[in-house]
Amino acid sequence: MLNLSSVLEDSARNNPDGTAIVFGDMRLPYSMIETVACQVANLLVSRGIGKGDKVALACPNLPYFPFVYFGILKAGATVVPLNVLLHAREIAYHLDDSDAKALFCFEGTAELPLGERGKAGFESAEGCEQFFVLPATPLATESEYGESFWAALGGMSGEFSTVQTSADDTAVILYTSGTTGRPKGAELSHQNMLMNVMVSDKMFPRTEGGDAYLAVLPLFHSFGQTVCMNTGFMRGATVVLMPRFDPGEALAAMSREKVTFFAGVPTMYWAMLTKIHTENVEVPTSLKVASAGGSASPVEVLKDFEQTFGLSILEGYGLSETAPIASFNQLGRPTKPGTIGTPIWGVEMKLIDADWKTVEGEGPGEIAIRGHNVMKGYYGRPEATAEVMRDGWFRTGDIATRDADGYYSIIDRAKDMIIRNGFNVYPREVEELLVTHEGVSLAAVVGVPHDAHGEEIKAYVIRTPGSSVTDEELIAWTRDNMAAYKYPRIVEFRDELPMTATGKILKRELR
Known part of the structure; x- marks a missing residue:
C-alpha cells in the first residue's frame, strides 16, 4: 500500500492541533484538513467514484485545494488539477481527454469567472457526471452554478479508511502547458510523487520550532504542489496560501x-526586489531557504537577492513529467549560480543528441532523465509517449551544458532556439546581457520570421523606473557586447510581458 495522502495523514495523526494552513485570517489545523478530506472521499464513494477514476479540480490556492486533493487520493482516485486560467472550451477538452468523472470547481470572482467557465466546460464534456461548486463565500450551501461543496458534504462522515493503492497506480495527471500543440496529461504514480516529496524534504534541513512555507506558486502546477504543499504537509509545516502573487503582499x-x-519563479524574485528597492519595503528576516525553478534566473537577480536577503537562491530544474524535481543546487555542496545543480538522489541525467545518442563532455545537448521521478507516460497517448521515452529515459526538450563537476546549465528550450542565417542563437544569452544594462528591468527575446535571414532577433523590454533608454541605444549597446549574429535588431518596449499563471514569460504570444 502506497498512497500520496499519507503526507497529510501522518502529520494529522502526529500533530493534529498544528496549523496546517494559513489563509488570510483563517488558521486551519491538520485535524481539520484531514476530516474534510475524509468527507470528500466519502462523498466520492457515495457517488460511485472510486479506485482508478479521474477527478478534476479547478481551484486557486485556497484551503479547498488540499481538502479536495487529498480526498480524491484517499478514495483511490486520480487527481486532475486544472489551470485556473482555462476557458470553458479548454476545460471541456481537459475533462474529456482525462476521462474525468467529476469536477470540483471554484465559484470564481468578477476578475476570474471560473465557476461560469467550469459549468460551461462541464456541460459540454461527454463523460463527466458530477459537478461540485467550491463557493467563494465560506461555508455557503448554495451556488448559482450548481451543487455546493458544503451542501454535498452534509451528513458525510469525517472518518474514512484510505483505499489501498499500489506504488504504480496513478496519483495525479498533470497537464503540460502545451507550448507545442494541445496539452497532454503526464501520468504520475503515487511513487513518483511521494519519492519527490521525500527527496525534497531531505534536501532542506528542518527549522527548529517548525517551518512555514509561503505557497504562492499555483498548487495546480507540479512545482507548487510537490515542493510547497506536499513537502510542507509531510514535515508538519504551516503552509501560508496566497491565491495571487503580489510582491508587497508576499513580503x-x-x-x-x-x-x-x-519557492518561486524568477519573475517573482525580480518583482519582490524591485518593490524593496523602489519603496523601501522591510526585508523579511526569517527566510532559511529560497528556491527557484520554472525558468532560468537572470544572474543579476541572483546577485541582487543575495545582497538584499543575505541568502542564495538555490536553483533547480524539473518538469511536470518528472514530478517535478530532477536536479538542484543542493545544500552541503557548492552552489553554482546560473546552474540547475546536480541530479537529486535516485535520479540520473545525461545529454543526448536528436538521435538519442549520448553527448559526452560539456555538450551542449538535450537533457534526458531517468529515475523514480519519471512519469508513466502521457495519458491515452502511446505515440506521444514513445517520442519522449526510451529504455526508462525521458527526453526533456531542454538544451544544456555540463561542467567538469557535473553541474548542468540550461541554455534554452530546444524550441525557443532562434536560427538566424544558419547560426543558432539562444535567447537566454541575449536576455542575460540585456538585463545587465542599467536601463533594462526585464527582457524577453524571440525569433520573428524574416525573408532573408530565416529568423530575426527581437527583444521585448521593460525599462527600469525612470529610464528613458531608446531602442537605437540598446541595439547599439548589445552590438558592442556580443557576436554580430546574436544581437537583437528590433527592440520593443512594454510595460508588462505576457506570463503564464506560474509566472513564466509566454514567448509564443510575443512571436
Whole structure:
C-alpha cells in the first residue's frame, strides 16, 4: 500500500492541533484538513467514484485545494488539477481527454469567472457526471452554478479508511502547458510523487520550532504542489496560501508568518526586489531557504537577492513529467549560480543528441532523465509517449551544458532556439546581457520570421523606473557586447510581458 495522502495523514495523526494552513485570517489545523478530506472521499464513494477514476479540480490556492486533493487520493482516485486560467472550451477538452468523472470547481470572482467557465466546460464534456461548486463565500450551501461543496458534504462522515493503492497506480495527471500543440496529461504514480516529496524534504534541513512555507506558486502546477504543499504537509509545516502573487503582499506575509521556505519563479524574485528597492519595503528576516525553478534566473537577480536577503537562491530544474524535481543546487555542496545543480538522489541525467545518442563532455545537448521521478507516460497517448521515452529515459526538450563537476546549465528550450542565417542563437544569452544594462528591468527575446535571414532577433523590454533608454541605444549597446549574429535588431518596449499563471514569460504570444 502506497498512497500520496499519507503526507497529510501522518502529520494529522502526529500533530493534529498544528496549523496546517494559513489563509488570510483563517488558521486551519491538520485535524481539520484531514476530516474534510475524509468527507470528500466519502462523498466520492457515495457517488460511485472510486479506485482508478479521474477527478478534476479547478481551484486557486485556497484551503479547498488540499481538502479536495487529498480526498480524491484517499478514495483511490486520480487527481486532475486544472489551470485556473482555462476557458470553458479548454476545460471541456481537459475533462474529456482525462476521462474525468467529476469536477470540483471554484465559484470564481468578477476578475476570474471560473465557476461560469467550469459549468460551461462541464456541460459540454461527454463523460463527466458530477459537478461540485467550491463557493467563494465560506461555508455557503448554495451556488448559482450548481451543487455546493458544503451542501454535498452534509451528513458525510469525517472518518474514512484510505483505499489501498499500489506504488504504480496513478496519483495525479498533470497537464503540460502545451507550448507545442494541445496539452497532454503526464501520468504520475503515487511513487513518483511521494519519492519527490521525500527527496525534497531531505534536501532542506528542518527549522527548529517548525517551518512555514509561503505557497504562492499555483498548487495546480507540479512545482507548487510537490515542493510547497506536499513537502510542507509531510514535515508538519504551516503552509501560508496566497491565491495571487503580489510582491508587497508576499513580503508582508513572509514577515508576519515568519516564513522559512519560499519557492518561486524568477519573475517573482525580480518583482519582490524591485518593490524593496523602489519603496523601501522591510526585508523579511526569517527566510532559511529560497528556491527557484520554472525558468532560468537572470544572474543579476541572483546577485541582487543575495545582497538584499543575505541568502542564495538555490536553483533547480524539473518538469511536470518528472514530478517535478530532477536536479538542484543542493545544500552541503557548492552552489553554482546560473546552474540547475546536480541530479537529486535516485535520479540520473545525461545529454543526448536528436538521435538519442549520448553527448559526452560539456555538450551542449538535450537533457534526458531517468529515475523514480519519471512519469508513466502521457495519458491515452502511446505515440506521444514513445517520442519522449526510451529504455526508462525521458527526453526533456531542454538544451544544456555540463561542467567538469557535473553541474548542468540550461541554455534554452530546444524550441525557443532562434536560427538566424544558419547560426543558432539562444535567447537566454541575449536576455542575460540585456538585463545587465542599467536601463533594462526585464527582457524577453524571440525569433520573428524574416525573408532573408530565416529568423530575426527581437527583444521585448521593460525599462527600469525612470529610464528613458531608446531602442537605437540598446541595439547599439548589445552590438558592442556580443557576436554580430546574436544581437537583437528590433527592440520593443512594454510595460508588462505576457506570463503564464506560474509566472513564466509566454514567448509564443510575443512571436
